[in-house]
Amino acid sequence: MKTVIAALAAGLALAACHEIPQDAAKPYAGKEDVKPYAGDLFKGDKQKFEQALAARADHENEYLRTHDAKQ
Amino acid sequence: MARMKFICDAERCIECNSCTTACKNEHEVPWGVNRRRLVTLNDGVPGERSISVACMHCTDAPCMAVCPVDCFYRTDDEIVLHDKDLCIGCGYCYYACPFGAPQFPQAGAFGLRGKMDKCTYCAGGPEENNSVEEFRKYGRNRIAEGKLPLCAEMCSTKALIAGDSAVIAKIYKTRVVTRGKGEQLWGWKTAYGGSDKVSDNLGAKA
Numbered sequence: 001m002k003t004v005i006a007a008l009a010a011g012l013a014l015a016a017c018h019e020i021p022q023d024a025a026k027p028y029a030g031k032e033d034v035k036p037y038a039g040d041l042f043k044g045d046k047q048k049f050e051q052a053l054a055a056r057a058d059h060e061n062e063y064l065r066t067h068d069a070k071q
Numbered sequence: 072m073a074r075m076k077f078i079c080d081a082e083r084c085i086e087c088n089s090c091t092t093a094c095k096n097e098h099e100v101p102w103g104v105n106r107r108r109l110v111t112l113n114d115g116v117p118g119e120r121s122i123s124v125a126c127m128h129c130t131d132a133p134c135m136a137v138c139p140v141d142c143f144y145r146t147d148d149e150i151v152l153h154d155k156d157l158c159i160g161c162g163y164c165y166y167a168c169p170f171g172a173p174q175f176p177q178a179g180a181f182g183l184r185g186k187m188d189k190c191t192y193c194a195g196g197p198e199e200n201n202s203v204e205e206f207r208k209y210g211r212n213r214i215a216e217g218k219l220p221l222c223a224e225m226c227s228t229k230a231l232i233a234g235d236s237a238v239i240a241k242i243y244k245t246r247v248v249t250r251g252k253g254e255q256l257w258g259w260k261t262a263y264g265g266s267d268k269v270s271d272n273l274g275a276k277a
Contacts, residue, residue, distance in 0.1 A: 026135060028144040030154025031197040035147070036215040039200050050073060052217030057234030060223065061242040063249055 073235035074149045075192055078243055079122040083230035086111055086121040090222035090231050097221045098210025104174040106190040107222055123231045126151065126172035126190035134164035134173060150192040155208045160184040193220040
């Protein structure tokens with residue numbers, strides 16, 4: 001009996017010690033969005049889509065374009 | 072999958088406002104709504120700094136956390152978007168955002184707010200890609216065309232760069248290493264680095 005009471009008391013005492021995650025994923029209640037690579041241009045080819053974006057990003061690096069970077 | 076972000080290099084930004092103009096024009100953003108704007112510190116004082124600010128598409132977005140109708144979602148590329156059909160214009164996201172990104176068009180008298188509008192990273196919203204409806208609500212979807220946000224692509228000094236966080240962090244690192252550091256760096260050299268050739272320096276005699 002004492003053990004049960006002690007377990008219950010310990011359970012109650014430690015009840016406030018847990019941590020609620022602050023960054024828990026919230027549900028999205030809106031419409032589902034289609035993938036950006038689903039259109040006619042990429043026809044669902046995710047790799048081609050990522051390569052296109054990576055090429056555009058590299059174009060922002062003028063040191064790469066002019067071969068003038070000190071790595 | 073990529074994690075799409077913006078970086079604004081304060082050493083390069085010349086406050087030309089081409090990013091804000093490009094954004095306004097590309098998406099036909101209405102009066103009173105500024106998806107992107109320039110912030111200048113110590114304006115007019117030598118050493119002033121400007122940065123271009125819009126939605127930073129936070130990894131742990133506070134707007135998403137406070138939205139009472141859960142209208143925010145994150146794409147596979149970690150772009151934070153929202154559904155305008157669901158938004159009630161409560162303004163909680165505006166108070167939560169540390170960058171002042173959520174904007175509200177005036178929808179009526181007495182300051183009645185319309186549905187929230189913000190930078191979409193040129194990725195549109197939850198409508199059919201590049202449809203008339205998507206353009207009307209969210210602006211053009213350049214990401215679906217394999218292009219990066221126009222603000223970054225139009226930036227004249229490439230102060231504002233956009234893309235996968237790993238890629239743009241590498242670009243920025245290359246820049247910092249190339250231009251060097253120290254008090255002797257000023258103006259052109261601060262942004263682009265010095266040259267070993269005297270003739271390349273500004274003000275050098277031909």
